[in-house]
Amino acid sequence: MPAAPVLPPSPLEGHYDAPARAGGEPLVVRLAAAFRAAGHDPEHLSLDEVAGIDQLHLGGRRASRHLAVLGRLTPGERVLDVGCGTGGASRLLADEFGCEAVGVDITAAFVAAAEWLSRATGMADHTHFLCADAAYSPLPGRAFDAVWCQHALMNMPEVAAVLAEWRRLLVPGGRVLLHEVVAGDNPEPLALPVPWASTPAASHLQTREALETRLAEAGFVIEALEDATETALAWRQKHSRREATAAAPGGPALPGPGLIFGERFAEMGRNLRDNLAADRVRILAGCWRLA
Numbered sequence: 001m002p003a004a005p006v007l008p009p010s011p012l013e014g015h016y017d018a019p020a021r022a023g024g025e026p027l028v029v030r031l032a033a034a035f036r037a038a039g040h041d042p043e044h045l046s047l048d049e050v051a052g053i054d055q056l057h058l059g060g061r062r063a064s065r066h067l068a069v070l071g072r073l074t075p076g077e078r079v080l081d082v083g084c085g086t087g088g089a090s091r092l093l094a095d096e097f098g099c100e101a102v103g104v105d106i107t108a109a110f111v112a113a114a115e116w117l118s119r120a121t122g123m124a125d126h127t128h129f130l131c132a133d134a135a136y137s138p139l140p141g142r143a144f145d146a147v148w149c150q151h152a153l154m155n156m157p158e159v160a161a162v163l164a165e166w167r168r169l170l171v172p173g174g175r176v177l178l179h180e181v182v183a184g185d186n187p188e189p190l191a192l193p194v195p196w197a198s199t200p201a202a203s204h205l206q207t208r209e210a211l212e213t214r215l216a217e218a219g220f221v222i223e224a225l226e227d228a229t230e231t232a233l234a235w236r237q238k239h240s241r242r243e244a245t246a247a248a249p250g251g252p253a254l255p256g257p258g259l260i261f262g263e264r265f266a267e268m269g270r271n272l273r274d275n276l277a278a279d280r281v282r283i284l285a286g287c288w289r290l291a
């Protein structure tokens, strides 16, 4: 893995690593302690056991599997997981689809967690991670068969530069697989905070039409596109109901996203549910091919 340039601290760290920034333990330390408290060895975990903290998008692993099938990923393909978070999609693609995955994320605490979780689940040979801005990675050109991006583009102010980078990194005919949050038809301001932003300045939602136009201008031809809003809303409603109930009896539960985002997580989830229901945001899943 080429060395990533030293990045200035990302303004997103204050959002995604808020509990540590507020004086708490580093993310990996908090998560490892929670696994121990739940009776699990944090150095030996299963993919099921880490699913509560490594799928930071609507729909969890089911949505990732759906996108992989939509984009026809096949064993041996090299996939770049852009805005990989704690690396769940990279591990799923390696484990279930036989892909070789490289995850890139601007939040250093997430990259550290992704590396640890891949080691702990025995996936370190097929998943690699680096901390970099998706618009300017140190990776060699034409190194990937597919770019994978789930719920991350809406955090990125420089979409044109990111798409140019994807062109550079993909082999000719390579694919872009997107599972993204876009602006809905309702122009009201978002209810905030949401899982990707606490302030309007951190949210870079574009309309479906603007995203499609930008992809076309960057040389990507659409192969499949679905509106996944209804499924995402049903999933979010179910999870918001669960988050509102007291912890289940039977001892400490496995760590969930609340340990990553802190006590604001339930509010973020409710706001996302309400933004989906009011058509302030929509969810797309699609595949584009480099012409």
Ligand SMILES: C[S@@+](CC[C@H](N)C(=O)[O-])C[C@H]1O[C@@H](n2cnc3c(N)ncnc32)[C@H](O)[C@@H]1O
Residues within 6 Å of the ligand: 012, 016, 054, 055, 056, 057, 082, 083, 084, 085, 086, 087, 088, 089, 104, 105, 106, 107, 110, 132, 133, 134, 135, 149, 150, 151, 152, 155, 156, 195, 196
């Ligand atoms: C909502 S999380 C989704 C994480 C992961 N894709 C998933 O679905 O579990 C968005 C991620 O995008 C990352 N991100 C935002 N802007 C980025 C950028 N310019 N370059 C790389 N990663 C970025 C954030 O750090 C965060 O991990």
